[in-house]
Amino acid sequence: MNNPFENALTQLQRAASVMNLDSKIHEKLQSPKKVHTADITITMDNGSTKTFPAWRSQYNDALGPFKGGIRYHPGVTEDEVKALSFWMTMKCAVVGLPLGGGKGGVIVNPKELSETELEQLSRGYVRAFYQHLGPTKDVPAPDVYTNGQIMAWMLDEYEKLVGKHAPGMITGKPLSLGGSRGRDKATAQGGVFVLLETVKKMEMNPAETTVAIQGFGNAGAHMAELLSAAGFKIVATSDSKGAIVYDSGLDIVALTEYKEKTGSVINFNGAQTITNEELLTMAVDILVPAALENQITADNAGNIKAKMIVELANGPTTPEADEILFKNNIVVVPDILANAGGVTVSYFEQVQNASNYYWTDEEVMEKLKKIMIAGFEGVWSTKEKYTIDLRTAAFVTALERVSAAMKARG
Numbered sequence: 001m002n003n004p005f006e007n008a009l010t011q012l013q014r015a016a017s018v019m020n021l022d023s024k025i026h027e028k029l030q031s032p033k034k035v036h037t038a039d040i041t042i043t044m045d046n047g048s049t050k051t052f053p054a055w056r057s058q059y060n061d062a063l064g065p066f067k068g069g070i071r072y073h074p075g076v077t078e079d080e081v082k083a084l085s086f087w088m089t090m091k092c093a094v095v096g097l098p099l100g101g102g103k104g105g106v107i108v109n110p111k112e113l114s115e116t117e118l119e120q121l122s123r124g125y126v127r128a129f130y131q132h133l134g135p136t137k138d139v140p141a142p143d144v145y146t147n148g149q150i151m152a153w154m155l156d157e158y159e160k161l162v163g164k165h166a167p168g169m170i171t172g173k174p175l176s177l178g179g180s181r182g183r184d185k186a187t188a189q190g191g192v193f194v195l196l197e198t199v200k201k202m203e204m205n206p207a208e209t210t211v212a213i214q215g216f217g218n219a220g221a222h223m224a225e226l227l228s229a230a231g232f233k234i235v236a237t238s239d240s241k242g243a244i245v246y247d248s249g250l251d252i253v254a255l256t257e258y259k260e261k262t263g264s265v266i267n268f269n270g271a272q273t274i275t276n277e278e279l280l281t282m283a284v285d286i287l288v289p290a291a292l293e294n295q296i297t298a299d300n301a302g303n304i305k306a307k308m309i310v311e312l313a314n315g316p317t318t319p320e321a322d323e324i325l326f327k328n329n330i331v332v333v334p335d336i337l338a339n340a341g342g343v344t345v346s347y348f349e350q351v352q353n354a355s356n357y358y359w360t361d362e363e364v365m366e367k368l369k370k371i372m373i374a375g376f377e378g379v380w381s382t383k384e385k386y387t388i389d390l391r392t393a394a395f396v397t398a399l400e401r402v403s404a405a406m407k408a409r410g
């Protein structure tokens with residue numbers, strides 16, 4: 001099994017050797033500054049108690065407060081949370097945000113909890129870690145299987161504990177509690193901005209471009225909606241129950257309604273069912289992994305037929321797979337750039353909270369577009385400068401900023 005943290009360190013090593021990263025900085029970046037752990041015990045609806053292991057990994061805060069989501073998933077591990085917090089450090093730096101990297105996780109299948117149990121667990125997470133959180137310390141957000149309602153419970157618990165309003169302690173909040181307009185679609189929209197820039201570089205025509213998206217959740221479903229509106233043909237998508245294909249292009253609006261009603265994309269009108277593994281190796285122009293880590297590995301990378309991979313998920317490609325894809329001239333737009341739209345609008349949310357003045361959708365989108373395109377151009381020119389793949393270029397770009405901040409701090 002691929003260990004995401006080992007993969008992250010291999011990516012760090014590759015970039016460090018290209019740019020001759022200072023050895024002391026390289027060493028420091030090989031482990032998180034601090035990993036907090038807790039066991040969260042809650043009373044279940046039937047009166048029994050249950051305990052859930054939880055983490056908050058604070059990787060690096062040279063550029064600003066730690067920033068990163070909280071994942072609720074039965075398969076979460078400490079190494080996964082550490083890897084995700086490292087990638088957050090790189091992600092914030094690659095698009096030039098004044099933020100560091102952190103990440104949280106809880107081993108739980110939230111689908112098995114009632115709403116009351118989920119609320120207790122979320123409030124319990126804040127009670128366990130609140131002394132390490134705060135707008136200028138460490139700022140969580142949603143990730144896989146967490147959402148705006150969970151952020152709202154967490155904010156409420158935090159404010160009760162510290163005895164004051166502090167909306168900037170968490171992002172991805174509902175609009176009624178100081179959330180930012182555009183946050184829901186931000187990850188996908190940011191991905192679309194960089195995808196369109198890459199499509200231009202590769203001289204592809206959207207109207208003739210087919211796309212397969214693995215994962216029809218927050219990131220994937222919004223990506224499908226935005227790309228389909230921009231004229232791309234979405235021919236396949238999936239969720240944890242399986243994948244569907246429709247050669248002439250899926251009706252994304254109807255599919256979204258269908259998924260809301262039935263809980264899955266499976267058996268959607270006229271679409272053929274395939275496996276998630278088959279989706280990855282389909283003959284499409286663009287593949288968008290938008291589910292979990294380690295989907296593209298040494299086992300299947302050689303069979304990938306897409307010309308371009310845009311990673312909305314974090315860590316979907318292993319370092320061994322990267323080498324195979326690079327040899328096969330498949331362009332990989334890496335996670336730390338492709339999905340940075342989410343944290344960028346989270347940053348906007350904090351800025352709005354701090355000034356207590358809120359922006360329109362148009363203002364958010366215009367600012368997001370500027371940051372994503374500047375991020376893309378920086379990474380593309382680093383790739384040209386060193387003749388390297390886009391992932392290593394993104395890490396080099398990020399490491400230049402993180403190491404400058406670490407050096408300036410002495």
Ligand code: NAD
Nearest residue numbers: 144145187215216217218219239240291312313314339342
């Ligand atoms: P989500 O929970 O909304 O959606 C995840 C989707 O993946 C669901 O449709 C689920 O059914 C599907 N899935 C789960 N296991 C699968 C499997 N084995 N094969 C195929 N599909 C599977 O989560 P999300 O917020 O959309 O996050 C998806 C990915 O994007 C994660 O890697 C996350 O870290 C990353 N990401 C999300 C954001 C964000 O703002 N939401 C930001 C940056 C990165």
